Amino acid sequence: xxxxxxxxxxxxxxxxxxxxxxxxxxxxxxxxxxxxxxxxxxxxxxxxxxxxxxxxxxxxxxxxxxxxxxxxxxxxxxxxxxxxxxxxxxxxxxxxxxxxxxxxxxxxxxxxxxxxxxxxxxxxxxxxxxxxxxxxxxxxxxxxxxxxxxxxxxxxxxxxxxxxxxxxxxxxxxxxxxxxxxxxxxxxxxxxxxxxxxxxxxxxxxxxxxxxxxxxxxxxxxxxxxxxxxxxxxxxxxxxxxxxxxxxxxxxxxxxxxxxxxxxxxxxxxxxxxxxxxxxxxxxxxxxxxxxxxxxxxxxxxxxxxxxxxxxxxxxxxxxxxxxxxxxxxxxxxxxxxxxxxxxxxxxxxxxxxxxxxxxxxxxxxxxxxxxxxxxxxxxxxxxxxxxxxxxxxxxxxxxxxxxxxxxxxxxxxxxxxxxx
Numbered sequence: 001x002x003x004x005x006x007x008x009x010x011x012x013x014x015x016x017x018x019x020x021x022x023x024x025x026x027x028x029x030x031x032x033x034x035x036x037x038x039x040x041x042x043x044x045x046x047x048x049x050x051x052x053x054x055x056x057x058x059x060x061x062x063x064x065x066x067x068x069x070x071x072x073x074x075x076x077x078x079x080x081x082x083x084x085x086x087x088x089x090x091x092x093x094x095x096x097x098x099x100x101x102x103x104x105x106x107x108x109x110x111x112x113x114x115x116x117x118x119x120x121x122x123x124x125x126x127x128x129x130x131x132x133x134x135x136x137x138x139x140x141x142x143x144x145x146x147x148x149x150x151x152x153x154x155x156x157x158x159x160x161x162x163x164x165x166x167x168x169x170x171x172x173x174x175x176x177x178x179x180x181x182x183x184x185x186x187x188x189x190x191x192x193x194x195x196x197x198x199x200x201x202x203x204x205x206x207x208x209x210x211x212x213x214x215x216x217x218x219x220x221x222x223x224x225x226x227x228x229x230x231x232x233x234x235x236x237x238x239x240x241x242x243x244x245x246x247x248x249x250x251x252x253x254x255x256x257x258x259x260x261x262x263x264x265x266x267x268x269x270x271x272x273x274x275x276x277x278x279x280x281x282x283x284x285x286x287x288x289x290x291x292x293x294x295x296x297x298x299x300x301x302x303x304x305x306x307x308x309x310x311x312x313x314x315x316x317x318x319x320x321x322x323x324x325x326x327x328x329x330x331x332x333x334x335x336x337x338x339x340x341x342x343x344x345x346x347x348x349x350x351x352x353x354x355x356x357x358x359x360x361x362x363x364x365x366x367x368x369x370x371x372x373x374x375x376x377x378x379x380x381x382x383x384x385x386x387x388x389x390x391x392x393x394x395x396x397x398x399x400x401x402x403x404x405x406x407x408x409x410x411x412x413x414x415x416x417x418x419x420x421x
Contacts, residue, residue: 004067004068004069004239004240005233005234005238005239005240005242005243006234007069007072007073007098007240008042008046008069008072008233008240008243008244008247009230009233009234009243010098011038011042011072011073011076011077011094011098012035012038012039012042012076012226012229012230012247013226013230014076014080014091014094015034015035015038015076015080015226016035016222016223016226016227018080018084018087018090018091019031019034019035019084020220020223021087022084022086022087026157026158027157027301027302027303028157028158028161028301028303029158029161029222029257029258029261029262029309029313030158030161030258031220031222031223032222032251032254032255032257032258032313033131033161033164033255033258034080034083034084035222035226035251035254035255036167036251036252036254036255036256037079037083037122037126037167037255038075038076038079038080038251039244039247039248039250039251039252040056040122040167040248040251040252041075041076041078041079041118041119041121041122042072042075042076042118042244042247042248043056043244043245043247043248043389044056044058044075044118044121044122045062045068045071045072045074045075045111045114045115045118045119045244046068046071046072046240046241046244047241047244047245048060048061048062048071048114048118049061049062049063049066049067049068049071049111049114050068050239050240050241051241051392052241052391052392053241053245053389053390053391053392054388054389054390054391054392056122056248056252056388056389057121057125058118058121060117060121062110062111062114063110063113063114065106065107065110066107066110066111066114067102067103067107067108067110067111067112068111068240068241069098069102069111069240070098070099070102070107070108070109070110070111070112070115071111071112071114071115071118072115072240072244073095073098073099073115074095074111074112074114074115074116074118074119075115075116075118075119075122076119077091077092077094077095077119078115078116078119078120078123079119079122079123082119082123099112126165129164129165130160130163130164130165131160131164132160133160133163134160135159135160135162135163135266136159137155137156137159137266137269139269143183143279143282143283143284144183144270144271144276144283145269145270145271146265146269146270146271146272146275146303146304146305147271147275148302149272149274149275149300149302150274150295150300151299152299152302154302155302156265156266156302156303156304157301157302157303158262158303159262159266161258161259161262162259162262162263162265162266162267163263164259164262166255166256166259166260167252167255167256168252168253168255168256168380168383168384168387168388169256169259169260169380169383169384172259172260172262172263173260173263173267174260174380174383175260175376175379175380175383176260176263176264176267176376177264177307177372177373177375177376178372179268179306180268180270180305180306180366180368180369180372181368183283183284183285184283184284184285185285186287187368188283188285188288188368189285189287189288191366191367191368192273192276192277192280192288192366193287193288194360194367195273195276195277195296195360195363195366196277196291196294198210198360198361198363199273199296199297199360199361199362199363199364200294200295200296200297200363201295201296201297201363202295204297204361206297206361210357210361211297211361212339212341213354213357213358213361214297214298214357214358214359214361214362214363215297215298215336215338215339215362216336216338216339216341216343216354216358217310217336217354217355217358217359217362218298218338218358218362219336219337219338220337221310221313221314221355222254222313223337224334224335224336225250225254225313225314225317225334227334227335228332228333228334228335229246229247229250229321229332231332231333232246232330232331232332232333233246233247235331236331245324245389246321246324248389249320249321249323249324249381249384249385249388249389250317250320250321250324252384252388252389253316253317253319253320253377253380253381253384253385254313254316254317254320256316256380256384257309257312257313257315257316257317257376257377257380257381258309258312258313260307260312260376260377260380261307261308261309261312261313261373261376261377262303262309264306264307264372264373264376265303265304265305265306265307265309266304268304268306269304270304270305270306270369271304271305272300272304272305272364272365273296273300273305273363273364273365273366274294274295274296274300274363276305276366277290277291277294278290278291278292278293278294295363296362296363296364297361297362297363298362298363298364299364300363300364301364305365305366305369306366306368306369306372307369307370307372307373307376308356308359308365308369308370308372308373308374309373310355310358310359310365310370310373311352311355311356311359311365311369311370311371311373311374311377311416312373312374312376312377313377314351314352314355314374314377315348315352315355315373315374315375315376315377315378315381315414315416316377316378316380316381317377317381318330318348318351318352318378318381318414319348319377319378319381319382319385319414320381320384320385321348322348323381323382323385324385324389328347328348328349329346329347330345330346330347330348330351331345331346332344332345332351333345334351348414349414349415352374352378352414352415352416352417353415353416353417354417355370355374355417356370356371356374356416356417357417367417370416370417371416371417374414374416374417375414375416378414378416
């Protein structure tokens with residue numbers, strides 16, 4: 001076919017639509033998990049045939065003269081069918097359409113067979129990984145401790161994400177940040193003062209642009225990322241192996257960013273701004289004052305403040321992009337279903353800054369939780385890109401570690417919007 005990489009992009013869109021339909025408007029990072037599973041399977045299916053990059057936790061190279069496009073579609077289809085069997089008819093139709101567009105023959109047949117093995121390998125790797133485990137949240141309500149928030153007062157959602165076996169990291173707590181500031185600290189008081197002024201639903205100090213930023217990033221961040229990366233790969237005419245690698249690096253890093261964020265949320269269990277502001281008379285800090293009627297611009301998601309999932313994921317995505325592209329210029333057109341607009345991000349720092357600010361201006365996260373998440377996400381993605389998805393030489397060997405370190409070292413650490421907007 002004219003553009004084999006289009007199959008990778010198309011099946012990313014199929015995956016995103018399937019995940020969205022299955023989860024609905026679930027205020028959780030769960031979507032990143034499924035995108036990660038699909039993307040690493042597609043990556044193995046493609047690079048196992050095309051070469052150029054190290055396989056993900058697998059050693060079975062593909063057959064000569066096999067169709068990597070057929071392998072990619074098969075791997076995506078099989079992983080999605082395993083994870084979302086209720087969508088089998090829809091997935092089978094999309095798969096049949098893809099295969100019908102490929103030349104019939106031995107190359108396609110070989111690609112299908114190899115893609116099936118690539119999917120089976122990822123499914124095997126994920127057995128017993130902690131998905132949907134019963135992880136109780138037992139912390140009793142107290143000053144600083146999370147409890148369900150208005151208006152729905154939902155329990156802590158998807159606590160199992162905190163113990164999910166990561167795709168890349170050695171442990172969910174590998175990049176767990178230090179804890180939030182003490183309730184009695186000046187830093188805590190500054191966070192609350194900013195939230196009261198800038199995150200309120202009514203009477204805030206936000207400009208129209210700041211409100212738009214909060215709304216822009218109030219929807220499904222994982223879906224926004226998929227659309228932006230598909231567009232980037234198409235505009236830059238990335239080949240099929242480069243496209244598969246980009247999605248794998250971005251989505252596997254995002255998966256582990258969600259695990260990292262939920263690990264911190266469960267471990268620190270810090271209360272949300274709406275609780276902290278309404279109950280500020282219980283925090284023991286003379287610099288804070290309670291406002292029992294305060295409401296945030298956005299509805300507070302049902303999980304703790306520290307660290308912010310949005311900023312952890314966004315920074316992991318941005319750092320994965322810079323690591324793969326070898327430049328801080330990420331060239332992303334990010335859409336938002338909430339605002340119906342698209343924003344251009346030329347640099348990782350600009351994206352990180354806006355997501356950090358957005359969650360403060362939405363009134364749902366303290367700046368400390370946002371910045372800590374951003375830094376953790378960037379750190380984990382930098383580590384991941386030094387250990388996975390690396391180029392290999394023609395003889396299958398890796399470039400020398402000094403060469404990889406030098407390339408990664410040119411990329412500065414994230415600024416993470418710590419200047420309070």
